[in-house]
Amino acid sequence: MAGPSSFAARRKVKGVQLTIMVVGxxxxxxxTFVNTLCEQPLIQHQQPVAPEEAHLESGIRIxxxxxxxxxxxxxxxLTVVDTPGFGDQIDNEFTFNEIMGYLERQYDDILAEESRIKRNPRFRDNRVHALLYFITPTGHALRELDIELMRRLAPRVNVIPVxxxxxxxxxxxxxxxxxxxxEDIExxxxxxxNFPYDAEEDDEDTIQENSxxxxxxxxxxxxxxxxxxVNGQPVRARRYPWGIVEVDxxxxxxxxxxxxxxxQTHLHDVKEITHDFLYExxxxxxxxxSLVGDSMGAGYGAGQDASVNPEDLATQSVRIKEEQLKREEDKLRELELRTQRELAERRQELLAKEELLRSLEARLADAQHSNSSTPLPPSQPQSPIPQQGQPHPVLTPHGGAPTNGLQ
Structure with a gap:
């Protein structure tokens, strides 16, 4: 008989989706980090560029x-979003916009799916939950490129510097x-x-781990x-003339x-922050x-966004949520009314069938009672068998009494 541990081993926890982006x-x-993380050659290394093509800018690819x-x-x-070509240009404004555009397109897809009357059960959430930004190990401080990228992308994704x-x-x-x-980030x-925690609500283990x-x-x-x-055991490491650096x-x-x-430990936390804070x-x-643009007309441009009062935007956001709640309540009310109508129809059908059943039972009872109370018909007397030598009785044509001879 299998014990509790074997039963738990058979029932694995349902899988989860996670999307990370690596930029650097x-x-x-x-x-190398991505392939080490996944323990397989998931991404191919960039091929060396020919000297005659070194001056060409290939641009960023996602x-x-x-x-x-x-x-x-x-x-x-796990979905890993690689960004080869980042930072290889003189002007990286285009690369910033490309990465930001990709992040916001995933949010747009979620927003469009939430607005559908009938949602797609196979829809895949491709929002990026964590962005690992690889800082060049200069040994000095952050460069302008590093600061600008993290400042722009942090409002849309959980940025983790490495x-x-x-x-x-x-x-x-x-x-x-x-x-x-x-110090530069601060x-x-x-x-x-920054692995947030609440000193008043979280337990000591969580606070210590996040710290x-x-x-x-x-x-x-x-x-x-x-x-x-290393010591007779295979380990992932880098060998140098002066020694070995172990990855783990x-x-x-x-x-x-x-x-x-x-x-493992913070997988659900980055997903919750992405959905509850960044996406919202x-x-x-x-x-x-969209609401302000509709109210100002088609000629309203993006440059006027800064002139809108933040309190008005907040009020509009509240009004939008109230309208969504009202629509949800209307849907629930309509569903309730439809359910009540269906129950009433089913009840009427059930009552009609019960009435028909009672009628059939009454008719069956009446038929059984009639059969039991009807008297049997009287038995007819048998005609006497004529003796040998005697003529058969003959009825007269007019129904008279029988005679023993010819008329």
């Missing part, structure tokens, strides 16, 4: 790829670089995902697609802590702009 300049270890992972008995349907190829810095250099990066008021993850930011990442034998060793890299946070903010802004 070429050479920051973005591709490539989403999907993979199925198993994390602590939970099936994770330092790619962190093994190119010494431990002391890495410690100082982390401190400078966080100075420029960049709202990154430790905050202290590690930005995460120092080392990736490797090769295995090296917390003293060498923050990779394992980041992977656990993304795929986008939705309110989108509907408010």
């Amino acid at each position: 300049q070429s050479g920051t270890g973005r591709t 490539n989403p790829v999907q993979v199925e992972l198993e994390e602590d008995g939970v099936r994770v349907s 330092i790619g190829k962190a093994d190119s810095l010494t431990p002391s250099e890495l410690h100082d670089f982390k401190r400078r990066v966080m 100075y420029y008021s960049i709202p990154i995902y 430790e993850l905050r202290a590690l930011m930005p995460f120092a990442i080392v990736g490797s697609e090769e295995e090296v034998e 060793n917390p003293q060498h890299s923050d990779f394992q802590r980041l992977r656990t946070a993304l795929l 903010t986008f939705r309110s802004e989108k509907l408010s702009r």
Whole structure:
């Protein structure tokens, strides 16, 4: 007989969807990190550019790829959105707009699906729940490119800064670089995902875990697609002339802590923040702009958005939500009335069938009673059998008495 543990092993938790985007300049270890995270060559490395084509700008490309992972008995349907070509141009305004446009298109798809009368049961939510921004390990501070990108994208996605190829810095250099990066993030008021917690409501374990993850930011990442034998055991590591850097060793890299946070401990948290805060903010802004644009006419441009009173926008957002609630209440009321009508019809049909059944039972009872009370018909007397030598009795033509002879 199977025990509780075997029963729990058979009943795995339903899979969850997670979408992450990786952004960073070429050479920051973005591709190696993704392949290390998924433990398979999910993304191909960029091919070397021929010298005669080095001056050409290929532009940014946004490539989403999907993979199925198993994390602590939970099936994770992971979508990784790669952005090759970011930061390779002199003017990166186009790349900013491309990434922002992709993020907002996923929100638009959700908004359109929510507005449908009959929703698609196979609709897939492709909203990006976390963006890993790979900072070039310069050892100095954030560049203007880094600051501008995180400031623009943070209102639409959970931005998590990481330092790619962190093994190119010494431990002391890495410690100082982390401190400078966080100082710049605080100075420029960049709202990154800082593993939030509530000191009054959350338990001590949650507070301690999130505090430790905050202290590690930005995460120092080392990736490797090769295995090296260390003490007789194969481990993912990078071999150098001076030694070996282990990917999963917390003293060498923050990779394992980041992977656990993304795929296990904080998976649902980044999804909830994306839906409850980031998407709702986008939705309110989108509907408010549409409402203001309709009220101002077709000639209303995007440049007038700044002249609208924020209190008016908030009032319009509340009115939009009230209208949506009213529509939902009307739908529920209509459903209730339709259900009541159907119940009344079913009740009438049931009463009619009961009346018919009672009528049939009464007719059957009457028939049985009539059969039991009807008297049997009297028996007819048998004609006497004539004796031998006697003539048969003959009836007269007019019904007279029989005679024994001829008439």
